[in-house]
Structures are given as C-alpha cells and as structure tokens.
Amino acid sequence: MRFTDSPVIDLTVNGAKLSFHQDNGSMHVGTTVWPCSLVLVKFAERWLTSTSTTTDNPYATLLDFHNKRAVELGTGCGVAAMGLYLLGLKEVVLTDIAPVMPALKHNLKRNKPVLGKMLKTAQLHWTNSDQIKALKPPFDFVIAADVVYIEESVGPLLAAMEAMVSDTGVVLLGYQVRSPEAHLLFWEQCNRIFDVEKVPHEHLHLEYAYEESDVYVLRKNFYTDVLLLLRKVQIERKCGLVYCAGNKIWEVGNIVNGSYSCIKGKKETVSDLWGEGESCNIDVPDAQDRNAGSQCNNIEIICN
Ligand SMILES: C[S@@+](CC[C@H](N)C(=O)[O-])C[C@H]1O[C@@H](n2cnc3c(N)ncnc32)[C@H](O)[C@@H]1O
Secondary structure, three states: OOOOOOOEEEEEEOOEEEEEEOOOOOOOHHHOOOHHHHHHHHHHHHHHOOOOOOOOOOOOOOOOOOOOEEEEEOOOOOHHHHHHHHOOOOEEEEEEOHHHHHHHHHHHHHOHHHHOOOOEEEEOOOOOHHHHHHOOOOEEEEEEEOOOOOHHHHHHHHHHHHHHEEEEEEEEEEEOOOOHHHHHHHHHHHHHHEEEEEOOHHHOOHHHOOOOOEEEEEEEHHHHHHHHHHHHHHHHHOOOOEEEEOOOEEEEEEEEOOEEEEEEOOEOOOOOOOOOOOOEEEEOOOHHHHHOOOOOOOOEEEEO
16 A cells, blocks of 8 residues: 655556645645545556456446546545546546635646646535536546545435436445444445445455455446346346336346346437337336335336
C-alpha cells in the first residue's frame, strides 16, 4: 500500500501520473486523500489492463467504461473520479460540498495536462434533491469512496446513489469502516435497495490492497431479480436471444453453451428490437413498489 500522509499523493494510472495536493490540517475530511479511493482505482486498473481473456476476467463486463457517464459523490480531492476517467470513462462529474470545492478544483487544474481537459464539477449535498436533479441523472456509474462515516448521512447518501444510478447501472464503492453505527445502518439499508457484491481481497491490486479497505459493487436489486428470472427462463427454454422488457428494454442477452451474456444494453423502445423468434415480455413493479422494497415477486414473464 502506497498511502502516506505526505502533502502530495502520486498515483500512476495506466502509465499516467496523477498528483494530488492534500491539506491534512483542514477541518474538512474532503481535503485529504483517503486510501479507499486509491484502492478502488487500482482495482479497476488491475482488471482493465489484465492480459487474461474475457472468460477468466470476472470484471470484464463490469469495468467496460467505454461511452459510460459517471458521477462521484463525496469526491474530496477527486482521486477516484480522475483515476477512473483515465481508465476510459467518457464523462465524469465530480461532486462534493461547497467547502471542499477549492481543494477539488485545485487538484483538477493540477492534473489537467494528464487528464487532457478540465473535468466537470458540481456542488452536491446528498440531501439536496435540486442539486441531484440538476446533474440530469441517471448515470451508468456512481463512484463513491470512503463516504460512510456519519450515521445521519447514511439515508441521504443511499437515496442519492439510488437517484443517480441507472436501472442497469452500478455503484462502485470504496469502503472502510469508520463508525460502527454508520456501518451497521448503511449495510442494513443498502441491502434493501441494492444487491451487494464484495470484491474478494485477493482481486484487489497487489500493491494497493490495504487491509481495512474494500471494494463493493452495488446494483439495483429489482433489476438483478429481473435478470435472474430471465436467465432461468432462457436456460430452461434453451433459447438464443432474450429480450428483457418492461416499459422499455433493459437488456438483450444471448446464451451460448449454458452461459448467459448481455449483448446489448438498455434501449428506450422495444419496437426496433422486438423481432421474430423467442421473446420474453416482463412486467416489472412500478417505481412506487420498488421504493417500498418490493423484491419483484410480481414479475410476469410471458413467452410468445
Ligand atoms: C472521508 S472523505 C473521502 C473523500 C474522497 N472520496 C477520498 O476517498 O479521498 C468523505 C467525503 O464525503 C463528503 N461528504 C460527507 N458528507 C456529505 C454530504 N452530506 N453531501 C456531500 N458530500 C459529503 C465529504 O465532504 C468528503 O469529501
């Protein structure tokens, strides 16, 4: 682990060197670079630059950043967002509370030559729904690193994540236990909204596997339910193409030798993809049901 408390933190990503000024003496935690953000970036780098083939890279689909939009919540000095941008994101908005913005903008300017442009920033307090709406969600990725440390902020943080990430999107979370109360509340509430996948420690970057830092992948659980059901139907019917549709298509997948893979992401309308052959039509619970914590028991699949 190359985390130090020196004022300057360097991070090499994909051969490019990012460099961050931090102010450990400030009263705002966001002016310090926290290890979770380094661990998250280097985890992604490890698997994106991996020489293993797509079949034995478990993160090949997850970390497909091509043409993807992201937002980072509680970005601080901006390490995670800048690092993941260098790994291929098309666009990323870095957000934090007002007092942290000067440190963030300073570090963005400092890294502009490496990034190639000034990335977008926005002031965003997790309780402020107007600030959330102004960013025009949903995003393909919500990035967050070391943001769970105040019990009162857990609810607003999770609500912001849910509002920001698309139905098929992913929250990439760098995590460290900071407060036992916030920790317990976060995971209790998180599991109602998201399916949680913890990255095994041995999958982190070998030089950036800090004992207390973890990486989690969160996906909206109603969407995962739909996919699981869809895969089951598809496997039982041994069909090829599968269309997963509610009011809009979420995913088109294919099955080859018993294993499923998504071949086309979310589409806005069904008409251009709803062709001949096997198709599944899925009614999903409406947003109100989802917010009430529905586990999608009422999904119907009508096979034509
Ligand atoms: C421990 S720092 C982590 C900073 C950065 N992600 C990193 O890993 O280096 C937590 C960050 O969350 C931000 N934060 C805390 N509460 C927030 C809230 N209610 N709304 C927006 N940001 C918040 C802080 O300002 C700070 O930047």
